[in-house]
Every structure is written in structure tokens, then in C-alpha cells.
């Protein structure tokens with residue numbers, strides 16, 4: 001049978017990986033897919049750079065629309081990234097009857113509903129394994145492997161840049177700004193790392209996973225997002241003393257009243273496997289009612305790891321493109337007419353536990369006032385750690401100390417009210433640090 005023809009829009013590091021892995025493993029891939037898969041056309045504004053990656057093996061064009069216009073192309077791979085141009089091109093490709101494979105998490109988290117509906121109406125597939133956690137087949141696992149389960153929650157380290165920074169902060173006892181500069185120098189962080197360090201990239205991925213896990217539409221605008229820029233080395237150290245590591249987690253949980261969807265620095269017990277995922281690696285834990293807890297680990301970025309996911313989608317599309325669209329796996333795992341109306345819960349309604357660090361005057365009764373506020377709010381304390389005052393005493397001033405409190409689960413809104421009261425105490429001398437904590441058991 002004639003090989004399926006693929007056009008890659010935005011040929012760069014990942015596209016080069018797709019090209020190379022397809023070339024290297026072509027025989028294995030053909031045996032799996034039932035026919036050959038060939039990249040026959042690629043686009044990149046800088047044609048010479050694209051030519052350097054693919055040589056004469058594919059037609060190179062500057063305009064990605066030339067790929068969409070080519071009737072020989074069966075599948076379009078979108079690797080341009082970003083929201084606007086990518087959205088236009090993907091919708092045009094769908095309108096032209098092409099199947100689409102994309103690694104673009106931002107696009108799907110924000111415009112997924114429109115794109116999946118357009119694909120459904122046209123009877124084509126949009127596949128996006130590479131959009132979440134790079135080479136880890138987490139989309140496949142959530143959508144197919146765990147399909148028997150009522151998913152209860154998932155939690156993932158889904159941004160390698162921030163996990164690398166947090167690992168370095170912990171290993172070397174350095175503050176965020178110092179490690180970020182070093183990460184940029186070494187090429188682990190982008191020159192503009194905003195999307196990574198502010199948690200936006202992780203929130204895109206968590207949004208996509210929450211939709212597939214719970215059968216809800218993608219709703220990036222409802223995700224709570226907090227990055228790692230305010231984390232200090234002291235909190236990482238105190239967390240460690242209490243048996244926790246701090247990770248930037250994307251969390252989505254099913255509750256009776258709705259779905260939690262949030263990204264924030266999180267204390268995770270050091271003994272959990274996911275707490276030991278270091279450097280730029282990614283990992284996702286999924287809790288299903290039948291299977292229990294499952295963990296997926298691997299490289300979340302990079303040329304060939306991401307290509308591995310893109311090619312898995314190419315094989316899927318190749319196998320299924322002649323199937324009746326009704327018999328394909330739905331884009332978001334659930335049939336489009338069977339989506340759940342459960343809302344994404346506002347952050348005030350989220351239930352979690354907390355790490356609090358208070359800089360206080362080292363006087364009698366200070367701790368009693370703080371714990372009194374927590375008790376009055378019915379927030380149960382799990383552990384308290386108080387530093388020796390002389391370790392942290394301000395030069396020439398009143399003795400001060402850090403008090404660290406771990407709480408049990410409570411509503412975020414209740415915690416916010418208690419925090420405001422604690423902050424107002426004259427003996428609390430600096431803004432209180434609050435980091436959420438997940439036991440993940």
C-alpha cells in the first residue's frame with residue numbers, strides 16, 4: 001500500500017526528530033502501522049535551515065499553507081506553536097480534510113473545544129500525545145489504558161524547566177533567581193522563561209489532562225496558576241526537614257461539586273516516587289478507582305522524546321483513518337454528547353493541606369495566638385517546627401524566629417481568611433509564606 005504522506009509545519013528541533021526517527025525506524029513503524037509513513041513536505045520560514053535537516057528527502061517550503069493545499073498530504077503535523085497562527089492553520093488543515101497531529105498544548109488548552117468540534121464535523125482526527133509530558137504516553141494511558149476507571153485525581157510534574165530549577169535549588173541550597181540564571185546559561189531555561197516559571201505551560205498540560213480524565217471541556221481560563229518565582233531556598237530546606245520535597249505540580253481532582261484544576265508549588269512527601277523525580281524529567285500519577293495509583297515517568301521535552309509521541313500519533317492516525325469516525329477513540333476520551341457538566345471549582349473551594357512559614361517575634365504567647373486562629377477556623381495542625389531564635393535573630397533587633405506549620409486538609413477559602421487574621425497580628429513580622437501540600441496517597 002502507498003505510504004501515508006505527512007507534511008510538517010514548523011520544522012525545527014522536534015520536526016527534525018520526527019524526520020530522523022521515522023527514517024531510522026521506518027521498517028518497525030511500517031510493520032506496526034500496516035503501511036509506510038513518510039514526511040514528504042516540510043515548512044519553515046528559513047528554508048535553508050529546513051533543508052539542512054531534511055536534505056532532498058522532502059519538499060521544503062516557506063509557507064505552511066502550501067502543505068495544506070497539497071492534495072497528496074494525508075496528515076499535517078503542526079509544530080509551529082503559539083495560539084493564533086497555529087489555530088488558523090490547524091482549522092484550515094481540518095477544513096481541507098487533513099488529519100492533524102500537534103504538540104501544541106497552548107493551542108489545545110485554549111482553543112481545543114473549537115478545534116475538536118471542527119474535526120468532529122469534518123470526520124478527521126486531531127492527535128496530541130506530544131502536547132503533554134513529551135515522550136510519556138500519558139494521553140494514551142488516560143484516554144485508553146485507564147478507560148475502565150473512574151479517575152479520582154491526577155498530579156503531575158509536567159514542566160521540565162521548573163523541575164530542573166527546583167532540583168538545583170534543593171541540591172545546592174540556592175535561591176530561585178540564582179538558579180534561573182544558571183539554567184539559562186546552560187540552556188535548560190529559555191531566554192524568556194515566563195511560560196515555564198509562571199506555571200502557564202504546566203497549566204496548559206493540566207487542562208488537557210483534566211478534560212480527558214473527567215470528560216469535561218478544556219477550560220484553561222478556569223485553571224488556578226501559581227509559578228515558582230517566589231520560592232526561597234529556606235522553604236525547600238524546611239520542607240525537607242519535615243519529610244517533604246517541593247514540586248511544581250499540575251493537579252486535577254474530582255469532587256462531588258466539581259473539578260479542581262490547579263498548578264502551584266506543592267509539598268509532596270519525600271517517600272513518594274514522584275517526589276524523587278529530579279532534573280528536567282516529567283512524571284504523572286493517576287489515581288483510578290479500579291487500578292489504584294499508576295505512575296508515568298520519562299522525558300517531557302527534547303527532539304526525539306517528543307518525536308516519539310508525534311510518531312505514535314502518526315501510527316494511530318494511519319491505522320484509523322479508514323475507520324468509521326464513530327468508531328474512533330473520541331478526542332477527549334468521552335463521546336462528545338456525553339461530556340460532564342461538572343464545573344471547574346473556584347480556588348476558594350479547593351481542599352488541600354498547607355505549609356505555612358511565619359516570621360514572628362520570639363515572645364511568649366505568639367504561637368498560641370497563631371494556633372488559636374487556626375483552631376477557631378477549624379483548621380487542624382499536622383506538625384509545627386520552630387527554629388532557634390538566635391539562628392535567625394535580626395542584627396540588633398528583637399529576637400525573631402521562623403515558625404513552620406503543616407496543616408491537615410481544609411478549604412482554601414477558610415485558609416485565606418485565617419491567613420489574613422494571622423498576618424494582621426503585630427507579632428507576625430513579614431508576609432506569611434503559604435505553600436500547598438498534597439499527600440498523594
Ligand code: HSE
Nearest residue numbers: 158159160161300301
Ligand atoms: N518548556 C517545557 C518544559 C517543554 O520545560 O517542560 C515543552 O512543554
